[in-house]
Every structure is written in structure tokens, then in C-alpha cells.
Amino acid sequence: MNSAFLLGAGLSVIASLCWGGLAVAVQHLFQQGVFQPLELSCLRLLAAGAGFVLIGFAIRAKNMGCVFRSWRDLREIALSGVLVYMAHLTFFFAVYYSNAGTGAIFLAFTPLITALWLSLAEKTPVRLLESLCFVLAAGGVAFIVTDGDFTTLKFSPLSIFWGIASAFSAVAYALVPRKTMQRLGVTAVVSWGIFFGGIASTILVNPLAVAASVNWTPMAAFDFGYIVLMGTIVAFWCYLKSLSLISPVAVGLIVCLEPTSAFFFSILLLGEKLGLVQCIGVAMVLANVVILTLCRR
Template sequence: MTHKNSDWLRRFQGTSMVVIGAVMWGLSGTVAQTLFQEADFQPGWLVSVRLLTAGVLLLAILAVRRGAGTILAVWREPRDRLQLLVFGIGGMLAVQYTYFAAIDASNAAMATLLQYLGPMLICCWLAFRSRRWPTSYEGGGVLLALAGTALLVSGGHGGSLSVSGTALFWGLASAVALAFYTLYPSRLLPRWGAGTVVGWAMVIGGTGLSFLHPPWQVTGTFTLESILSISFIIVFGTLLAFFLYLDSLRLIRPTETSLLACTEPLSATVAAVVWLGVPFGVPEWVGAGCIIATVALLSLEPHTQQKAVEPASIPHAKEKTG
């Protein structure tokens, strides 16, 4: 195989991994919406179960691959312990709970698109902290994001809102949480790796939320369909999506992974409209396009100071991250 063919194959593999992971993140939001609307599950219960299960599985996989001592080492220094606890509660738990609360109050498409205002908040914060004016890319991204948000929440009807105030609150809170989630662990990630940091953050966030929403106090109706949906969110929409996104970073550039992660809000929107019949008119589609274009524009900025956004999911386990 020639060097040119080998490079093409690596890029194809990396691109495919990001797109598949992002689609899984996006679909997990739509699946969560069906659990809230059709099986009466509550966001708090689902988030606690998702974080605890995915976090334990992720750390177990890392322990097998790298050794238990590697994943436990992050707890040795007081400063690392404190930052990990703050990230687990203020980052991981916050971004997951606000996102699912926004889905419960509106729909997966609206929640995902509002959360993707996070990159705009990040670029504004970085410009403020550096005491500089936003670049042309950042300024264009802010304008696109604001226009897209206005179209989304108004449906093109001027001053009236097409979504509830509760949905708007949780959606914007999710964007703020995503920005914090992305920026805060900048010291932890290079020292301990994204897998270890995200795995422990999931366990910490899930444990913290369990005091309010214990996993053993089920709020919904268990059926074969709901069990499969919960399993999909945990395994495919969290664990596998994170690994695909993270592993793609060895094959393609971080800016490319961030750009391709735009597939997440697009897949969430299409799935919500086609699968669940969520009403989406021309103004909403234009608004969605503006927000997706914002992420693309900020990802393409030369020498950007931003970090690539995950999942959290990250997807969302994103180094958005989900």
C-alpha cells in the first residue's frame, strides 16, 4: 500500500469514527425523549444511571488496558482531587442534567441545538480573558449563533416564544455547562488523559446525583423497549461514542474532529423530526443551520485558542467532550 493510500485510509477511518460517534450522541438525545414522553422516566434518574454505569464501565476498560494503578493515580495529589470533584459535579453532572432537562421540557432537537451555543460562549470567554476583541471568525460565529437562537426560540414570529421559558432556561444552562465542561479540565486532561478524567467525572457526577435521584428508585415503566433504549443511551450514546471520538484524534486533526462533530446536532434534529414527528418549520431549520455553521466556523478558525468540543457527548463525553 502506497503512502498516499495509507494516509487516505487513516483519514477515512478517523472521519468515520467521529461521524458515527456524533450520530450516536445525537440519537441518544432522541431516545431519551421517547423515555421521558412514553415511559414516564425522569431526567434525574436517567442521568444518574447513565453516568454511574458508563463511568464504571469506562474505568473498568481502562483498568484492564492500562492497569488499575494508572486510573487511581489521579487521586494522589490534593489539587487533582479537588479539580476532579469540581469537574465531576460542575462539569459532567451539570452538562448531562441540564441537557436531559432541556429535552424533557422541549425536545431533543431544540435541546441539542441550544447546547451547541457552548462554543460561542467559549470564544467570548477566551476573548474577554485575553482582553482582546473577537476575531472575524469569532465575531461571525457569535452573530450566527444569536441569529440561529432567535429563529429557534421564536419560530420566526418576532417577539413571541415558540418554546417554553423552562425549555429555554435549561437549554441555555446546558450551553453554559458545556462551556465550563470544555474549559475547566485543561490542566487535568494532559496529566491523566481524557478517558481517566471523564470516567471518574461520570462516577462522581452520578454518585452526587444519586443522593437526589437514587438509581434504585425507578420513576418510569420498564418494558423491553425502555430497557433497550436505556442500554442504547449508556453503551452506544455514551461509552462507544466517547471511545470512537477519542480514538479518532490519533488519525485526524482535532480541528477536523470538532468540525465533524457538527453531525451531532444535525442527527438529533433529523431524528426528532422524522422519528418523533417534532414540528420544525423553515425558520427553525434556518436557525439550526446558523448554529451548526457557528461550530463549523469556529472549528475552521486558523490558530484558534479553543479546544475541540466533545461528548459528552461528547459527547457530550466530548473534550466537548455526548
């Protein structure tokens, strides 16, 4: 089996698990009324970006400084940071005007959008295997977030607009910095990108005022720490590193494991129960990953 594909798939799975845990931590913070979505997104990106930049200088100082020697590299990394923020912002608005399940459905279409985007840009047809895996992944996510009750999905003009915007923002973030990562490495691109995204988020939120107003209980601090360290720094590094090893379409399909891991964390930590249809959805998402992996033998 292709070792690069296995490593890329493994990193994608790690990113999915980290983001699944992040969803539970975010849900807990919102339930406790600790943050509003825009506030959390701003502090998350600023804290993670600053931490990532410090880590980058500690392990690869030369690459971190190279970012500022080329206007092209700096422009692409800054753009990737804005896209990170836009992906968060548009998803939050999609959820605000509908619900979390509907927002997740839109994001499940990112592998298809990625495949179509690449097929047009590189003039290559979408592979049959990827089409099959997309059906499994998107169908599985739909079953997981609805438990078979599709009346829980809420579509309105605004939710559709923001949902489509969130999907395209996520795809653009996956594709824009690929060449820059090949030149400068993943750490430099991810760290500065997230930091620039945090700076962009201050347009709408005053981070100092938010940090001062938050009731930092031990649990709130733990949740926020997990969100910054595992849900952002580790997850985004693994995600972008996997993009340098395997196809963005394959990464997008594997990352559909995120809602599956989020539900398992919810069962373990929040006491939620998994319905029969949701179990079928989990099986479909896992089948997507297994098929994608085995067919790379």
C-alpha cells in the same frame, strides 16, 4: 490541511451524532413514561461511569490508578464530574420551566461564552471567523428548534436562570479538565469524571429504587443501552478528546450539529417532518462547520 484539526473536528461531529441519537432515545423514554428526567440522568451517569471505569482499567490501568496519587488531579476530575451532573440537571430544569426548544437556544450560546471566557483568561481577542460561525450556529439552532415560530420559545425568570446555568456548566466542564487530560489522558479523566458525577446525582435520586421500579421492556432496555454506550461513553470520550486537539470554541461550534442530527434521527425513527425554516437552520449549522474546517487549510 491541519491533520490534528481534522481529527478533532471529526471527533466533535461523532459526539454530535451520538448526542443527537441520545435526544431521540430520551424523548422516546419520556413519551413512554419509563423515566423522569432526574431518574434517567442519575442511572445514565452511574451506568456509564461504571462501564467507562472498567474499560479504562482494561486498556490503561496505570493511568486510571494515577488519578488517586495526586490530590490536584483527583479534585479536578471530581469537579468535572459534578459539572457534568450540573450541566444535565440545569438543562432539565430549564426545559421543565420552558420547553426543549428554549433549552437548546441557551446551550447554543456556549461557544460564545467559551470564546469570551478564554479571551479574558488568555487575553486574546475573539476571532472574526469564530464570531461569524457563532452567528450561523446560534441562528441555525434557533430556526431548527422553532421552525420560524419564535412564539414557541418560553422565557420566564426561572427558565432564564436555569438556562444560563446550563450554558455556563457546559462551558466549565469543557474547560476545567483540559490540563488534567494532558497529564493523565482522556480515558482516565472522562471515566472517573462521569462516575463521580453519577455519585453526585445520588444526592437527589435513589438509583436502586429507580432501577427496581422501571418497566424494562426490550425497547426501554435498548434505548437506555444506547444512552449509556453511545450517548455517554462514546460521545463524551470523543468530545473531550477533541478538546485536546482543537480550540474549545471550535468544538463548541461544531457540536451545534447536535440538534441537527437529533432532527434527522427524529425523521427517520419517530416519523417527524422537517419544515422549510428548519431546513434553512440545518444549512446554517452545516455552513458553520464547513467554514470553520475550510478556513483551517
